[in-house]
Amino acid sequence: MTLPDPVALAIPLFGLSIGLELWLMRRGGRVAYEPRDAAASLTMGLGNFLLGLAMAGVVLGALTWLHRFALFEIGYPWWAFVAIFVADDFCYYWFHRLSHEWRIWWAAHVNHHSSQHYNFSTALRQTWTGTLALTWIPWLPLAVIGFPPDLIIFQMGVSLVYQFWIHTEAVDRLPPVLEAIFNTPSHHRVHHATNPRYLDANYGGILIVWDRLFGSFVPEDRAEPCRYGIVKNLGTFNPLKIAFHEWLALAVDVRAAPSLRGRLAILFGPPGWREDGSGQTSRTIRDAWARRQGRPAA
Numbered sequence: 005m006t007l008p009d010p011v012a013l014a015i016p017l018f019g020l021s022i023g024l025e026l027w028l029m030r031r032g033g034r035v036a037y038e039p040r041d042a043a044a045s046l047t048m049g050l051g052n053f054l055l056g057l058a059m060a061g062v063v064l065g066a067l068t069w070l071h072r073f074a075l076f077e078i079g080y081p082w083w084a085f086v087a088i089f090v091a092d093d094f095c096y097y098w099f100h101r102l103s104h105e106w107r108i109w110w111a112a113h114v115n116h117h118s119s120q121h122y123n124f125s126t127a128l129r130q131t132w133t134g135t136l137a138l139t140w141i142p143w144l145p146l147a148v149i150g151f152p153p154d155l156i157i158f159q160m161g162v163s164l165v166y167q168f169w170i171h172t173e174a175v176d177r178l179p180p181v182l183e184a185i186f187n188t189p190s191h192h193r194v195h196h197a198t199n200p201r202y203l204d205a206n207y208g209g210i211l212i213v214w215d216r217l218f219g220s221f222v223p224e225d226r227a228e229p230c231r232y233g234i235v236k237n238l239g240t241f242n243p244l245k246i247a248f249h250e251w252l253a254l255a256v257d258v259r260a261a262p263s264l265r266g267r268l269a270i271l272f273g274p275p276g277w278r279e280d281g282s283g284q285t286s287r288t289i290r291d292a293w294a295r296r297q298g299r300p301a302a
Contacts, residue, residue, distance in 0.1 A: 005080045005152075005154070007154050007155065007157075007158040008158075009158075009161060010158065010161035010162045010164070010165045011053070011056075011161045011164055011165060014165045014168070017168075018124070018127075018128065018168060021124045021168070021169070022042075022123075022124045022125055025037070025123050025124050025172065025174060028174050033174055034173040034174055034176075035123055035172070035173055035174050036121055036122075036123065036173070037121065037123055037125065038121055040241040041119055041120070041121050041125075041241060042121075042123070042125040043241070044119075044129070044241040044242070044243055044246060045119060045125040045126055045128050045129035046125060046128055047243040048115060048128065048129045048130055048132070048243055048246060048247065049128030049129065049130055051132050051243065051247070052128075052130035052131060052132060055132055055135070056135075059135040059136075060157075062135055063135065063140045063143075063157070064153055064154075064157060066140075066144060066147075067143070067144065067146075067147040067153035067156055067157070068147075068153045070144055070147040070148050071147040071148075071150075071152070071153055073148060074147065074148060074149065074150040075148060075149055075150055076149065076150035077150055078149070078150040078151050078152065078155075079152065080152065080155065084151065084155065085155075085159075087151075088146070088151055088155055088156065088158075088159045089159060089162075089210075090211075091146055091149075091151070092143070092146070092156065092159040092160060092162075092163060092209075093163065093208070093209050093210050093211045093214070094214060095142040095143045095145075095146065096142075096160075096163055096208075096209035096210075097207050097208055097209065097214040097215070097218075098142050099139055099140075099141075099142040099143075100113075100207040100208075100209070101207045101218075101220065102142075103139060104204045104207070104274075104275075104286070105204075105274050106271070106272050106273070106274075107250075107254060107270060107271060107272070107273060107274065107275045107277070108137060108254065108271045108272060109137055109139050110250065110275045111133070111137065111250040111251045111254050112131045112133045112134045112136075112137040112139055113131060113134070113139070114234060114249075114250045114275075115129060115130075115131055115132075115246045115247055115250075116129050116130060116131065117196060117233070117234050118233065118234055118237070118238055118246050119232065119233065120232050120233040120237060121232060122171060122172070122173055122193060122196055122230070122232045123171065123172060123173070124168065124169075124171055124172055126171045126196070126232075127167065127168045127169075127170075127171035128168075129246070131247075132247045132248075133247065133248075133251065143156055143160065163209045163210055166187075166209070166210050167187070167192070167209060167210070169189075170187055170188060170189045170191070170192040171189070171192065171196075172189050173189070173193065174189075175188075175189040175190075176189075176190070177190045177224075178190075183212075184212070184216075185211060185212065185213060186210060186211060186212060187206070187208040187209060187210055187211060187212045188212070190223075190224045191206045191208070191212050191215075191221075191223075191224070192206060193224055193230045194206050194222050194223070194224050194230065195207065196230065196232050197230035197231055197232060198231050198232065198233055198234065198235055199228060199230060199231055200289050200290050200292070200293030201222065201225075201228065201290065201293060202222055202230065203235075203286040203289060203290055204220070204286040204287075204290075205220055205221065205222035206220065206221060206222060207220055235276070235284070235286075235289070250275075254270070254271075257270050258270050258271065261279060262279065263279065265279075266279035274286060274287065276288075
């Protein structure tokens with residue numbers, strides 16, 4: 005069965021959506037663009053697309069090799085598309101969560117969070133190093149279960165296309181039943197926010213149910229507008245610095261670590277962790293905020 009590339013098909017829609025947001029911005033809507041920031045995001049998106057084409061064989065090859073040992077031959081019946089929808093979203097949740105909890109994967113993912121604006125162009129600010137960092141490992145078990153490799157790749161693309169539209173401030177909240185099940189602009193604004201109460205929350209791809217199930221869901225509070233970016237903003241629109249700054253910082257910190265345990269913890273511990281306890285992680289920032297609010301720490 006030949007399946008299309010959802011991302012390639014959606015590229016014209018991405019362009020039209022950015023144009024619509026710009027039109028809304030001129031009319032005074034809840035949208036903000038900074039030309040240099042948007043240009044950096046579009047450059048990151050183009051680089052991701054081209055590198056994705058070059059590296060696609062790596063992921064497909066790994067999935068194809070593992071599919072030789074599949075427990076079942078699922079094929080392409082209608083229910084396989086339903087099952088891969090749920091299974092892919094579960095894998096995406098754990099990839100995304102670990103990309104915030106393991107610094108080695110955060111180094112590949114941080115560029116997506118580096119914009120201090122939140123609009124459709126931000127959705128295109130994608131990694132250049134995710135494939136090399138092996139962030140696709142959570143999907144490998146799907147091939148062993150028996151899903152065809154091209155069906156897995158197809159659904160990964162569907163998820164990426166879906167997540168484009170949730171990168172906007174132009175859409176407020178959807179009806180409660182949709183907010184309870186799906187990842188929405190409101191939920192994803194929280195994910196991109198640097199407010200202490202919002203840090204490291206709402207990892208879902210298409211569905212928000214995994215966050216509710218695994219305790220990582222935080223609702224958007226209208227009384228506290230989201231502030232976007234990363235805890236220590238870059239102050240640059242240079243795509244090379246956006247793509248590689250955290251890898252360079254990671255290399256410096258690993259080299260400076262006084263022990264093997266410290267080096268491993270820097271690689272697989274949360275961003276900001278230091279062996280001497282001097283660092284700040286998302287958890288310590290949230291806990292400090294909670295104490296100031298008179299709330300129990302996490």
